[in-house]
Amino acid sequence: MPSNPTESLNDVVGVNDAVLHYLDIIYRLTQNGMPATTTEIAARVGVTPSGASVMLKRLAERSLVQLKPYRGAVLTPQGRQIALRTIRRHRLLEMFLHQVMGFAWHEVDEHAHALETVINEQFEDRMAEMLGNPIRCPHGHLIPAKDGTLPVVNDVPLLSQPVGTRGIVRCVDTDNPEWLKYFGEQGLMPGQRITLKEIAPYGGPVTLEATDGTTIILGRALAELIYIEVC
Amino acid sequence: MPSNPTESLNDVVGVNDAVLHYLDIIYRLTQNGMPATTTEIAARVGVTPSGASVMLKRLAERSLVQLKPYRGAVLTPQGRQIALRTIRRHRLLEMFLHQVMGFAWHEVDEHAHALETVINEQFEDRMAEMLGNPIRCPHGHLIPAKDGTLPVVNDVPLLSQPVGTRGIVRCVDTDNPEWLKYFGEQGLMPGQRITLKEIAPYGGPVTLEATDGTTIILGRALAELIYIEVC
DNA sequence: ATCCTAATTTAAACGCGCTCAAATTCTACT
């Protein structure tokens, strides 16, 4: 039983759940501009490095990734396009699960991951329509358009800004449910207006102030996940 | 990558998408009280009879079906329970897709089929809650409760009734999208009040009258799919 | 009772994604 009953782009080369998962992960890992290493990919997919190595070779044969042996992998334009479609579906699903079905923002990633490779284009379109073509998922990640283009935004890392900066939280860049839950409890989610009050030296805590005057103190690791739009 | 990230009942014996699909189909085929034959099962799953035969043997080893060689298969209590859960999810999904997402009733089966094995219990519960614990899918099929029990209803086959009977359509027993579309165009869907006007002899057409006085003439094959509650 | 045909099962093999163990290649340090 072939597992993936999807359309168009997919069956060009016999793409299935596993392939989509790899492409998705490689896309994320290469967003910093660097090739993704076999070991990194293996860790994310939850597989032995040797297993990932074999799979990467297959993806390369199908022209979905560009592979330099011992040097890591990058997506080809075709691979990137497929990855972007999966990511679009994932983030639309997260939005749908949150807005329509009322799941908490730290719960949506798990469900979306399970569903992203089995829904089809009609389902994708219906969600987008119901949600008014959102450009961000609940965590603030950008939702690629159907043609693979990404919306242009002004997000900057909170910690790239000088103390005193005021802005609106736009993205909390993690899928970790515990962290998300904690962020939520602190009121730190997209839309929240904050002022950067203090950055303690030597990797120390970061102090923020919310609109209502509440003071929020975060460890450096968490603060690094926040992106804002300065205003 | 193991494909089925579900819970409880499933991983008792290593149940996955393929197994769920088989159990679902065997449940449907055995509803008439007769064992399901290998060829029937193979046809529904979309697989060679030999393939189905092998798979059935495996299901029997796992005590999910009771198999008499050359005589057909029946679900064990355990197999039936798993099948009922999949069917519950399938029909809840159909209801969700129809009521919440606005898909037409002839479109929902396809989507539900793709999703039924990947959603988890939390998702199932959320749908049931949003829909107010419905007991029927959009076509009128019964939705098993979480404990596997089926609601008790008074559905009878339309054609088991004498001419002149008045009743409410409760179930249109097909998943065929074209037929469903046609039924819908005739206004024949659950809830519609109808009167059985005439049954032409020798397998001829069946004449109905809707509440608004409209006359509907159906071929015998389609009429046999309709179940009503007499009133 | 026997035979024919259709249904079913078995046997051998395949594709895919995976693991473990061994071989290879890269990289950084001396």
Added chain:
DNA sequence: AGTAGAATTTGAGCGCGTTTAAATTAGGAT
């Protein structure tokens, strides 16, 4: 430049669901 240690790839093999082709069985017609 040489080499140790880490990363990566290769090779052998497995599990699962599948297919094709061959063997077996069931059950009605004669």
